[in-house]
Amino acid sequence: MDKGTKKDQMFEKMLEQKKEVKIVRRIVFVVAIVLLIVGLLSGRAMYKYITEALQPVDPNSEEVIEVEIPIGSGLTSIAQTLEKKGIIKDAKIFKYYAKFNNESQFQAGSYGLTKAMTLDELIESLKTGKVYRTPVFTMTVPEGLTLDQIAKVVEKRTGVKEQAFLDYVNDKNIIADLMNKYPNILSDEILAENVKYPLEGYLYPATYPFYEEKPSVETVVTTMLDATSANLTPYFAYLQENEKTVHWLLTFASLLEREATAKTDRETIASVFYNRMKENMPLQTDPTVLYALGEHKDRVLFEDLKIQDPYNTYVNTGLPPGPIANAGKSSIEAVVDPSITDYFYFLADAEGNNHFAKTYDEHLKNRAKYID
Template identity: 45%
Template sequence: MKKSKSKMITLIISSIALILVAVTVGGYFYVDSQLQAVNAKSNESIIVDIPKGSKVSEIGDILEENQVIHSSMIFTYYVKYKNEVNLKAGRYKLSPSMSVEQVISELKKGQVVAPSKLVIPEGYTLDQIADRMVIYQPTLKKEDVLKVMDDQAFVKELIKAYPDTLSNAVLAPNVKHPLEGYLYPATYEFDSKQDAKAMITQMVKATDTNIAQFKPELTKQKMSVHTFLTMSSLIEKEATANVDRKKISSVFYNRIKAQMPLQTDPTVLYALGKHKSRTLYKDLEVDSPYNTYKNKGLPPGPISNSGQTSMEAALAPEKTDYLYFLANTKTGQVYFSKTLEEHNKLKQEHITNND
C-alpha cells in the first residue's frame, strides 16, 4: 500500500516537473517569437512618431499600433530586462521586417528621418510645399502629392467643405494649379498615418480659418477671395524684409487703374515653372496667361501662398502715385518712383552699377 502511494506521489511530481518544463520551454519559444520580426519578408516602411517624454510602455503601444512589433507588453519587459534607458523621441522610419532588437537599436541611435513639425513658409508654391511634405512624411512621393493637389474630384470636395474660401474660380481652364495660394503658411503637426489628402485638407482649413477676419472688408470692397489671394501672392513674392508691402500694393493697384500691365517678374518665373535668381529678357516672352508683361491685370490665380502682412496690404494699399518699384537684390532695399524716367535712373544707380 505504501509502495503504491509512493509511486503515485513520484508520478505526480514527475508530471508536474514535466508540465513546468513544458511551460518554461513553451514560454521561452513564445517570448522569442514575439521578439522576432512581424514579417521578415516585408519591404514596407512605416513612419513612427515617438513623442518626447514617452514611457517605455507607451513606446511599445505606438510600435504595436503601427504593426512594427508583435507585443507592447513583451517589448516593455524586454527593454526593462536589457536596461535600455536611452530610447529617444523623434520620427523614425521602421519596418515590420525588423526584430525588436533592431527597433531598439534605431530608437537608441536617435537618427530621425524627418522633422517632427511641418513648417510651410510664406511665399511658397505648391511645388515647394510638396517638397516639404515628402521630407516630413518620407513615405510620400512628390509626384503623388502634386497629383493629389491637382485632382479635380478632390478639389471639388474641398470647395464643398470650404465654400467661403474656395470657389469654382480655382477650376478655370487657365488656372495652372487649383489649390495654388490656398495652403496656409504655418507650422503643422500631423499623425504619421495621415496621407497627402488629409494634410492638404488641414492646410486649406487653416486658410479658411485665417482669412475669415478679412471677410467683412472683402464684402465691402466686393472682392472675391480668389482675387484677394491672387493679389496678396504677388505682394508676397515681390516683398523683401525691408519693404512696406502696402506701397507695393499701391503700385499694383495704380497700374491696374492706369491700364498698365503689372510687369512683375515672379509671375513670369511661375509661368516658366522655374526658380531663378534673375529674370532674363527672353523669359519675358513666355506665352502664358500668368505672364504679366504680356497680359494686363492680375494673373488667373495666386502664384504662391501669402502671409498676414501681404493679405492686409492687398486690402489696404497705401495711397501713393507710384507706378514703379525695383529692389536691390544685394541689400534688399526697394525703390519707388512715379515715372519711367525716374525708375530708369534708380535702376542705373542701384541695380546696373552694382552688377
C-alpha cells in the same frame, strides 16, 4: 427539587450561554474578516477603477470626435457630454479631478477631441477653446512657396510622397469634394481654364502640428485648408463690401509675397499695383514671368518677358489667372490696407532693397543708380 438539582441546571445553563457567546464571537470574527476582505478588495478595485479613469480612454486612437459644448454648460454637464461621447471613462472622476485642480472656467464651442487625450489636455482645450495635445511632429511651410515646393516639404516631414501629394491636389474629383467642404474659400475660380493648379496659393504658410506618425495626404491637405479658412475669415467682410473674392485676394497677395523683401515694402508695392491697375497698365512683376516659365532664375532676361502665357504680367494687364505662391498674413493685410502713394514703379537693388518712383524717368534713374 433539591439543591443539587438546581445547581446542576444552573451550571448547564451557564455552559450553554458560554457556548452561545463563543458562537457569536466566532460569527462576529468571521463576519469581520469577510468585511475586511471585501473592504480591501473593494478598495483595491476602486483604486484600480479611479486610476484607469484618470488615463486616456484609448492612447492609440486617432479618430477625431466632434463635441459640442453649449453656452452656459456647467462642469457636470460637460463631464457627462464627454463620457457620452466616449472621450472620458467616468464623468464623476473627471468632475472631481477638475475641481481638485481648481479648474472650472471652460469655453463653449465645437471641439475636435480624441480618446487619446489626457484629462489635463482635455481641460486645457476646454479652457482655451483650442485642442491641446503634444504633437508627434510639426511641419513648417514658409511663405512664398509654390505647390511644387510645398510637395517637397510635405514629403520630407510627413512621408507622403511628393508625387502622391501633387496627384491628390490636382485630382478633379478630390477638388470637387474639397470645394463642397470649403465653399467659403474654394470657388469655381480655381477651375478657370488658365489656372495652372487649383490649390496653388490656397495652402496657408504656417507651422502645423501632427498627432500621428504618418498622416494621410488627405489629413495633410485638409489641415492646411482649415488654416487657410481660419486665417481668411477676418477678411470676408472686406471682400463682400468691395465685391472681391478670395481668389482675387490670394492672387494679389501672392505677388506681394514674391516681390517684397521687407514687411514694410508690402503696403507700398500693393499701392504700386493698385495704381497701375487703375490706369490699366501691366503690373510687370518678374515673379509672374518665372511662374510662367516654370523655373527659377536669379535674373529674368529680356527675352523671358515676351513669353506668351496668361501668368506673364508683362504681356497681360491686371492680375494673373491665379496665385503664384502661398501668401502670408502680412501680404494679405497689405492688399486689404495698402499705402496711399503716387508710385507707379519700383525695383530691387543687389541687397534686396526696394526703390520706388512716381515717373518712368525717375525709375530709369533708379535703375542706373542701383542696378546698371
